[in-house]
Amino acid sequence: MCCPSATFAVWSSAWLHGAAASDDVLDALLSWGEAHDVVAADPAAADAFELPLAFNRAATPVQLLVALRAQSATNLQLVLPVPGDVRGLGGGGPFTESALRSGEAAVLPELGFGVVPQAIAEGLMRWTVFSLTNRTQPEYRGLAEAEHGLTDAIRASAGALQTLDVASDRRGVRAELSARLRSAPDVQWPAGTPGRSLRVLQRAEEITAILAIAQTDDPGGALSASATVRRAEALRPLSDAVRDARCAAVNEAVRVFADQADRTP
Structure with missing residues (x-):
């Protein structure tokens, strides 16, 4: 099972590297809710991903996938923070606070953004894109x-x-x-x-x-x-x-999909 962020990281990576269709990603997300929408937490994230700010009409997961490809995203990392262990969150700020409340996030360390899921109503999952306070590469764990x-x-x-x-x-x-x-x-x-x-x-x-x-x-x-x-x-x-173990398993899957795409002629 793991968590919504794990599903998003692995399936998005498979799609970005040609191993899955966009519909496959959307179908996989249905395990966590009948409906999903996407917003940006701050102007920088809104501009980079062409997403509405929170409290405006939300975007769809398809728009987030398109933005990931436009940003040349390649490395989505799962983080599962708890109080006292916020490795991989890039310092404090709204992203860290939101990820701690949720207990999970997907981080794009090279781009300096993170995505946090939150169930906001029965059957509705909201994904919020944040700018990172600091671009910190999550600690690698084999x-x-x-x-x-x-x-x-x-x-x-x-x-x-x-x-x-x-x-x-x-x-x-x-x-x-x-x-x-x-x-x-x-x-x-x-x-x-x-x-x-x-x-x-x-x-x-x-x-x-x-x-x-x-x-x-x-x-x-x-x-x-x-x-x-x-x-x-x-x-x-x-x-x-x-x-x-969960983070290492998910991040290894992301790495494998990226490597397979790099070896494809």
């Missing part, structure tokens, strides 16, 4: 490194949670996990998406469901306030590793 980090975090968190006796005897946990995974949006990826990226995204999705169960109000034996704090501390490295 997919193999991120996958290994995820494995290490799983082992460390499992040991800590076992010590805390979190959800060790929770009834129906397998059924709850299956239900959470089934309820996730059915997100499709372009043909040519690296298999390893897909495997890492699937693994991250499964771990996210496990984390959600571990963080519910019925945490097995960890009922005291101190145990709840220790549980959160035990889970934090795993949550961070999941974010890193």
